[in-house]
Amino acid sequence: MPTIRLKALIVDDEKAIRRFLRSTLVAEDFEVVEAETIAEARAAGEKLKPDLVVLDLGLPDGDGTELIASFIAMSKPAILVLSALDEEARKVQALNLGADDFITKPFGVAEFMARVRVALRHRVQMQGAPAIYDDGRLYVDLGKRIVRVGGEDPKLTPREYGLLHQLVLHAGKVLTHRQLLQSAWPDDASADVQALRVHVRHLRQKVEINPDAPVLVSTEPGVGYRFTPPS
Template identity: 55%
Template sequence: MANAFTILVVDDEPPILRFLRTSLAAVGYRIVIAEDAAAALAAIDSVKPDLVILDLGLPDRSGFAVISEIRRQSPVPIVVLSAQNDERSKVEALDLGADDYVGKPFGMAELMARIRAALRHRFQKQGELPTFVSGDLSVDLVRRQVLRDGHEVKLSPKEFDLLKHLVTHAGKVLLHRHLLQEVWGPAHAGDVQYLRVFIRGLRQKLEPDPTRPTHILTELGVGYRLQLPPEQRV
């Protein structure tokens, strides 16, 4: 999912990695795994994740040192997930720059909530809004939740990825090729009919009258544009 939030999970316990990969991917996150500090720091530079989940007990280097090194490279949110539950460890991790601390064993519902909060805080610090609202349509990028007239609309993961890309470029014309490459990858850059099918599906779910769309507009022969809220239009 090219447009899902990317989470870097840093842990050396295979059962934890499998559980987190499965649970987080199921709600739409893209997961990158690092089993030691060296791989984690390399991924910070190459992958540029939206959030890091970090265990402190790594085989090659202290997790505290990893927090410090990440902070020298990036402001990416860091959620520590560790069996070191003593107050001293928590204070040190937070002082070094971690955004949150969850102890092992952990509940997945709590961890998900901490992840959403950290992502929301990241958007707010960057001056971006994690929720797009225009008329009867509301799109929460962090929760991956879409509302129409206050009622939740169920989208497939790929439908949401497409909508998310339109939302993050609201008001701009996005070329067919660009959307296909970003959402499905370079191999699908010429599959314009495939894109039309997904746009039609989104309109069926989001537009009051799909035959006369007011949110997802067609730029004939070029691409698509998500209409800005009325107060933001020039």
């Protein structure tokens, strides 16, 4: 039976970056198309219907974040944003618009492919999100709202459960502060980032082996949080 190749669109105006990304993805058996501008990327996206988009934010004819909504409407691809060290606000904006993850330049092959795999897993999961998460220690049934840690009820508050539900549902994806506030507690307009930090700390105390060195619920400084299942 023939193998179905995943399709990737690289959007970056730096030729060296495109060459590096292309060679990396081709080695992983992706079909790859490149674009240098927003206009080229839109045209390529319509034709290719990519499974993965690697998107630089700084493009010669505009801000790369302009493309995120249109890509999602086209084919719901996994979207990995490329950013510079000083682009924290733009990373947050991209994630809030629907990007799956970001990677900060410079980066190596191993980190890049790890981020790609996480983003692709998240997209597959969201197409048919599993109702149950179980790593042998933490058990979460999203349908029945059951949580067990080592077989015991951790006595989560409604806010803590709301956070855990969203983090597990989007496992591997960075969720921004705004995304968590809006999705975990949609009816609480008074909740803010400081309150979020407090509840994340309490959640870690109940689900992490060592809350002072969290493994499951990690912090993306200045951006938000990520749930990372044990490998």
